[in-house]
Amino acid sequence: MPIVLTWSDITIRLVCAFAAGALIGLNRSEHGRPAGLRTSILVCLAACVAMIQVNLLLPLAGRPSNSFVMNDLMRLPLGILSGMGFIGGGAILRRDNFVFGVTTAATLWFLTVIGLCFGGGQVGIGLISAAIALLVLAGMKMVEDRMKQDHEGKLVIITGAAGPSEGEIRAILQDDGFRISSCGVAMADDVGDRELTCELRWRARQDETGVPESIYRLAARAGVARVAWTPQAR
Numbered sequence: 001m002p003i004v005l006t007w008s009d010i011t012i013r014l015v016c017a018f019a020a021g022a023l024i025g026l027n028r029s030e031h032g033r034p035a036g037l038r039t040s041i042l043v044c045l046a047a048c049v050a051m052i053q054v055n056l057l058l059p060l061a062g063r064p065s066n067s068f069v070m071n072d073l074m075r076l077p078l079g080i081l082s083g084m085g086f087i088g089g090g091a092i093l094r095r096d097n098f099v100f101g102v103t104t105a106a107t108l109w110f111l112t113v114i115g116l117c118f119g120g121g122q123v124g125i126g127l128i129s130a131a132i133a134l135l136v137l138a139g140m141k142m143v144e145d146r147m148k149q150d151h152e153g154k155l156v157i158i159t160g161a162a163g164p165s166e167g168e169i170r171a172i173l174q175d176d177g178f179r180i181s182s183c184g185v186a187m188a189d190d191v192g193d194r195e196l197t198c199e200l201r202w203r204a205r206q207d208e209t210g211v212p213e214s215i216y217r218l219a220a221r222a223g224v225a226r227v228a229w230t231p232q233a234r
Contacts, residue, residue, distance in 0.1 A: 005055055009121070017048035017118040020130035021111060027137045028107060035104045043084065043108055044115040050080045051119025077116050084112040107137065148203040152181075153231035155200055155215070161192035163223025169196060176214040178202045193225065
């Protein structure tokens with residue numbers, strides 16, 4: 001970090017921070033995330049300006065060594081980084097067993113670090129970090145979309161006395177790759193109807209949201225009065 005900054009040095013750092021924030025912000029906006037283009041640019045520029053301010057204060061002598069209070073210039077960028085951690089924590093939402101916004105929070109925090117790099121004059125590190133961030137956000141998203149993930153759902157099937165037994169239903173589900181994590185039954189003695197409730201797990205791609213073929217096969221079986229299929233949103 002040079003002691004004396006020129007306006008050309010400041011301009012280069014601000015332009016790099018703006019470009020990195022814009023590129024990463026475009027990626028977040030395309031995916032409909034709350035921290036989009038403007039937020040990403042402002043976060044990266046704020047960190048950059050804070051580090052430039054530290055750089056501009058470096059030539060100052062500060063207080064004498066025997067003073068009770070000493071100037072610690074690095075408190076400014078460290079405070080910015082800690083503050084962004086709290087802001088990122090506010091972007092994380094939890095709904096039942098699902099957590100949303102973790103990637104958004106991590107992106108904001110990482111953008112802050114990139115801005116600090118640019119503001120401190122480590123342009124090369126900032127550019128490499130921005131490229132890595134774009135690779136992770138864009139490239140790894142494609143990998144995640146092609147990966148098979150664990151899914152959960154609930155099947156409720158009501159059968160009459162002539163309907164398929166629990167063992168037959170289990171066999172059909174297991175043949176299609178479902179894992180039955182729990183199963184409950186309710187029976188009506190007067191008419192012989194049974195209501196079977198199964199909690200299912202299976203592995204599939206994130207975009208495979210159609211109703212499994214085995215559900216239709218169960219609904220078409222003789223003696224089946226009603227079938228309800230409810231996948232859990234992810």
